[in-house]
């Protein structure tokens with residue numbers, strides 16, 4: 064029986080135990096979707112980092128550097144945080160050092176706390192992720208990156224979607240109200256995720272920055288099979 068817990072904001076993470084659980088970090092718009100896209104398109108690995116200065120240092124090791132703050136690409140880095148930047152062959156065979164406003168901080172926060180595994184969650188590989196977790200049988204903690212410690216709709220929706228997919232595949236125990244809530248929201252919104260998300264704060268933020276195409280892409284359902292998880296401290300094909 065797999066126990067599923069959802070953490071709606073990193074500010075609530077201290078209430079949960081991550082030891083020996085399969086942690087899925089969720090930053091649908093856009094960090095964890097971009098990480099999965101980069102790895103699917105042939106990147107060797109993505110190193111998630113908290114600070115811009117730390118990230119730039121990885122250039123000396125031959126890494127491409129990538130950075131985003133408040134939705135915007137940062138000057139001086141090779142890439143921003145758009146999944147489309149990972150599709151033109153530039154990342155193929157390369158390792159990437161990435162820092163973003165929320166997503167990479169969340170990955171770093173759980174990287175060394177004894178989790179069974181740490182994954183990068185996305186709608187893009189939802190079914191593959193659910194298959195892996197169902198076969199593995201370890202308890203699951205779905206960690207929403209949110210926005211600066213606030214809850215957001217898009218990460219909550221994905222947590223609900225993955226909880227549903229898992230529950231459809233194997234016996235699950237879902238006693239966590241955040242999980243039940245996210246599953247209900249997903250049921251309500253799933254017919255047209257993009258329309259539902261138009262009222263959300265991050266949709267509006269990214270629209271102002273003309274990132275609509277990224278959002279449409281990041282909400283695509285199970286378009287590839289690649290599962291991405293931490294190996295030796297970096298996100299890699301799992």
Ligand code: 3SL
Nearest residue numbers: 092093094134163165166
């Ligand atoms: O917060 C993050 O980590 C980013 O994914 C935000 S953005 O979509 O690039 O604005």
